[in-house]
Amino acid sequence: SQQGEEDPQALSIQEGENATMNCSYKTSINNLQWYRQNSGRGLVHLILIRSNEREKHSGRLRVTLDTSKKSSSLLITASRAADTASYFCATATTGNQFYFGTGTSLTVIP
Amino acid sequence: DSGVTQTPKHLITATGQRVTLRCSPRSGDLSVYWYQQSLDQGLQFLIQYYNGEERAKGNILERFSAQQFPDLHSELNLSSLELGDSALYFCASSAPGTRGEQYFGPGTRLTVT
Numbered sequence: 568s569q570q571g572e573e574d575p576q577a578l579s580i581q582e583g584e585n586a587t588m589n590c591s592y593k594t595s596i597n598n599l600q601w602y603r604q605n606s607g608r609g610l611v612h613l614i615l616i617r618s619n620e621r622e623k624h625s626g627r628l629r630v631t632l633d634t635s636k637k638s639s640s641l642l643i644t645a646s647r648a649a650d651t652a653s654y655f656c657a658t659a660t661t662g663n664q665f666y667f668g669t670g671t672s673l674t675v676i677p
Numbered sequence: 678d679s680g681v682t683q684t685p686k687h688l689i690t691a692t693g694q695r696v697t698l699r700c701s702p703r704s705g706d707l708s709v710y711w712y713q714q715s716l717d718q719g720l721q722f723l724i725q726y727y728n729g730e731e732r733a734k735g736n737i738l739e740r741f742s743a744q745q746f747p748d749l750h751s752e753l754n755l756s757s758l759e760l761g762d763s764a765l766y767f768c769a770s771s772a773p774g775t776r777g778e779q780y781f782g783p784g785t786r787l788t789v790t
Binding site: 598600602607608609615657664665668669670 | 679681712721725732733765780782783784
């Protein structure tokens with residue numbers, strides 16, 4: 568099975584609200600990354616958090632990492648219609664493998 | 678635009694055939710990764726090359742092979758194609774000396790009929 572599982576599978580919110588999505592993984596990691604994908608297009612890197620970091624911010628994005636629980640969360644604050652996309656977590660494992668989660672489909676309603 | 682280019686954009690071919698997908702990484706990036714994205718399997722890591730050498734192998738089938746050339750572009754060869762190989766194939770590249778962010782190309786959509 569895949570390394571990463573994301574929750575929820577789909578999320579629909581009003582513009583201006585915050586969106587939170589979670590990712591769980593199974594093995595030891597070097598870092599965890601979040602990506603965004605608009606329908607049928609290439610993934611865009613959002614943020615990377617290393618295994619020795621607990622929280623990271625980038626603009627309206629806040630990522631947390633709990634290595635003891637093997638989980639991460641992505642918070643998008645003050646969401647916009649343009650944030651509508653699928654969001655994936657990706658883990659770079661200590662075994663030199665890369666695993667993407669199943670993705671969360673976010674819809675932001677104007 | 679990520680700076681990673683992939684050709685062709687679309688490919689339609691029949692079962693049993695062989696195709697080659699091409700990827701050019703961002704200028705200066707030494708690592709190239711290949712991924713397969715399908716509805717039932719999600720995004721699967723296939724293989725990574727670093728400066729011409731295979732660095733890591735994921736869920737790549739034996740019917741698939743890849744290489745990275747001295748000019749750093751990469752090709753993914755898919756042979757004895759099956760209906761289940763229909764998917765989006767992405768290439769990504771990353772900067773040398775990092776295990777950091779990957780920059781994805783626009784993908785090649787392969788349809789096997």
